[in-house]
Amino acid sequence: MENNMMINKRKNSIISIHALLFLFLVFIASNQIVNAQTIDILLKGGHVIDPKNKTDSQMDVAISDGKILQVAPDISVKNARTVIDVTGMYVTPGLIDMHVHAFHGTDPDSYIADGWDALPPDGFTFRAGVTTVVDAGSSGWRNFRDFKKQSIDRSQTRVLAFLNIVGVGMVGRFEEQNVSDMNPVMAAYMINRLYPDILVGIKSAHYWGADFTQVDSAVKAGTLANVPVMVDLGEHHPPLSIEELFMKHLRPGDIWTHTYANAPKDREVPVDENGKVKPFIFEAQKRGIIFDVGHGGGAFHWAQAIPSIQQGFIADVISSDLHIGSMNSGMKDMTNLLSKFLNMGLSIEDVILRATWKPANVIKRTDLGNLSAGTVADVAVFSLRKGDFGFLDVRGKKMKGTQKLEAELTIRAGKIVWNLNGLGAPLWDAKNK
């Protein structure tokens, strides 16, 4: 009996150990429930396209504390503070518009740097699913600090920038010719020593000289600062050889913008007069030259874009060149622009890639353009409208289309900054119904 009692006691103690273990597990589980309660926004039932993570299927996205908490199928709703049903919609990383002019200001003697032709970004970004813009050289090292104070620090949109190789940036085409104001050392210092979190590259633009002096100066700065260079080659008569530019002057990872512009008398174009993409263009892309759309008010023509895409030459990055001359024209905004590429035959996954993860890599900001857990929660939700639509190029020529993206919801750092249809909002007269 004693032995039996001992055994029983032992059994009891084993049971109580089990009980303790059980309680411990319950405790852990309940802790996880506490964790689950920290979901601020849960996007349910959408089709997630996250090219970095190769996600292209129905998933839920949980946001907590301004960050992506989890992307997974069927995340439980019961402890989320706000649940938004996005069934039938696409959920993507917030778009990155890699080419804008955001140094808005009131200097009557300047066009883009602190000028009227540049735009405060927030009026164009969130309503088009964009959460990050990259200013394309509106400022140089002399006036970047004004740009930062006046526009970047005041914008809800994340504003990054290419620094113009010209010290005063885009004050006027005339000032942009000043070779003695192109200082690679000062530009590189400003990027590396002062603003490495904002400045992502160097811009070379609008140069009149019949050579590559400005480009070479920009590449020198880019090499010193270890950042890419974006080139708008400007106009030359006769045009400079872009093959020489791509093969001899630029480095892999440098960027050619206004890819589908079509003014061959001023600037060499990728598609020749017979409608064929020049063979060296493919070579350049293989070499690692990045092609940027930079649509703008004068730099996107169906005559270049459509044959290019048909022959497999697709711009790596789709960007707007937002400024006063493009905002109400054929460009309009990034949803309109991405829709053009959808209707030219690109898949939605491909279009999203070229406006999220691809530009993030080009500007070496792989913290952006994806929905990995722990990433800042910049998220866009789109619906894809079907119908009869028309899209304009900069010559005012129309291409018809059957689909168009619409930004339903935009989230910046976990905060809803655009909500077209009040997704997730309570009905105002719910009490009466």
Added chain:
Amino acid sequence: MPLSESLIKIRTMGILSRISAVIILGFFLFLIPDNGRAQDIDILLKGGHVIDPKNKIDGQMDVAISNGKIFKVAQNIPACNAKKVVDATGMYVTPGLIDLHTHVFVGSSSAFADGFSSLSPDDITFKAGITTVVDAGTSGWRNFPLFKKQVIDRSQTRVLAFLNIAGSGMTGFPSEEDLNDMDSRMTSLVIQQYPDIIVGVKIGHYRGSEWIPFDRALEAGNIANVPLLVECHLPLYPLDEILKRLRPGDIYTHTYCTAVDRTCVLDDQGRLRPSVIEAQKKGVRFDVGHGGAMFHFSVAAPCLKQGLVPDSFGSDLHRSSMNSAMKNMLETMSKFLNLGMTLQDVVFRATWNSANSIKRSDLGHLSEGADADIAILSIRKGTFGFTDTKGNRLAGDRRLEAEMTIRAGKVVWDLNGMAATAWTNK
């Protein structure tokens, strides 16, 4: 040969010659002006449903534009001699919309006046069918010339303005409290100096209880003979007293909200206050002034039921309202459409009635000879949601969309390329 001379000659001719001369002359009279007319059409909008409340037009009509002006609104205007023909079948053609309440004195300071809190109008207007905005007192008499040079003269949108009774406009607290800077005479003088642009006086922000600012604003309005816009962040002014002091034609904005710094137009039981009904009878006008915090369905819906319909849909456009529930004035119009107003009534209040509020009868209609400011709107059908500034939603089935906007005869917005020719490989 002048017409009168020809007629005199006809009288002196024989009967046969007379008849043939009349026929020939008539033929020429018929031919010449008509030929001239047809060739003059720059843009012909064909087949749309025209809503032009001033001219009581509400049906399918063509609209011919010539030389930046409305040339003709009629049925079946021949297309053969128009330079550009736009097929507007299935869409609504209306006068360009007027946004009576905006803040567009954009600049580099952190305030509204010459500041980042204001917006460039062109960023927002054309894509919403708006061709005229009225700035709601962002500038005062001291900085109106800067506003004009910096924004008004550079904008494609027509920018009109109420002048703030505070001399430097909306510079923020506490400079807007300075009684010494509220000068009715200077305000009225600057209004009279720019009669084509400044349409009224505004009083907006004052935290004191004495009526000096209000009375000075009214006085400026009396001297310059323009209406007063009351944007009442005036916490110590009782609503009844404000409305009692307003003259017929003065405008009360932020009508449909419950905000801490004012009395709501509805009482605790949700009924229109008697003072509001009295003011409406007297001819005081009520503007929406949606903004980022000033529009609530819980106020708007009962007001509509009880007859307080907005005279204008002023958006209160500024940096922090543009991406909120407000979005743009067309969205505000869609809200009222889904709250039960007819499209015709909504268009009336966004065009001709708004023009009347600012005494600008040259605007907001499609009469021959008027500036060709035109909106082409389509109504999307579907399942939509509209939010108010409390974050509450109105479910709706119609949303207005601006297909095309024409400003002074020029296409400034073309959503789907209606005015464009198709791209070809050639």
